[in-house]
Amino acid sequence: METADVEYGSIERDILVDASPEVVFEVISRPEHMQQWWPDEARFEPEAGAPGELVWRDAKTGETMAVDLAVVEVDPPKRFAFRWCFARPGRAGNALLVTFELVPTGAGTRIRMTETGFREMGWQIAVLEEQYRDHESGWNHYIPALGAYVARVVAAR
Numbered sequence: 592m593e594t595a596d597v598e599y600g601s602i603e604r605d606i607l608v609d610a611s612p613e614v615v616f617e618v619i620s621r622p623e624h625m626q627q628w629w630p631d632e633a634r635f636e637p638e639a640g641a642p643g644e645l646v647w648r649d650a651k652t653g654e655t656m657a658v659d660l661a662v663v664e665v666d667p668p669k670r671f672a673f674r675w676c677f678a679r680p681g682r683a684g685n686a687l688l689v690t691f692e693l694v695p696t697g698a699g700t701r702i703r704m705t706e707t708g709f710r711e712m713g714w715q716i717a718v719l720e721e722q723y724r725d726h727e728s729g730w731n732h733y734i735p736a737l738g739a740y741v742a743r744v745v746a747a748r
Contacts, residue, residue, distance in 0.1 A: 600707065609741075672689065
């Protein structure tokens with residue numbers, strides 16, 4: 592995995608999985624799969640323009656945190672993108688853009704996740720740095736979880 596732009600512009604992570612792009616696309620673009628490796632709950636239709644929501648639960652307190660999302664691009668089996676972490680409630684204002692690009696490599700697929708838009712959020716520098724570090728740390732955890740989940744899906748087929 593690579594650490595991205597030091598100026599808090601984007602985060603990129605690459606992972607190679609032993610699965611076809613079609614299987615990987617299903618895992619990254621369908622809520623029932625996404626919630627197995629990333630949020631506790633995911634609600635959205637995998638259609639460009641569709642609104643949605645991701646929900647995380649704190650295991651200790653039971654408290655939940657919900658984040659709006661809006662699907663931006665659905666191009667099976669190559670690309671899936673959505674906006675989230677909107678600057679204002681209700682999918683308004685600037686938002687971070689997460690893009691998953693899938694590239695076939697031999698018998699597997701290279702997944703490249705890119706998250707951009709940090710500088711465009713209008714955050715003060717301290718907030719920008721904190722958000723960037725939080726997201727970087729999150730992707731360091733969730734991208735390997737994505738790889739492990741893809742392996743389980745392939746083994747079950």
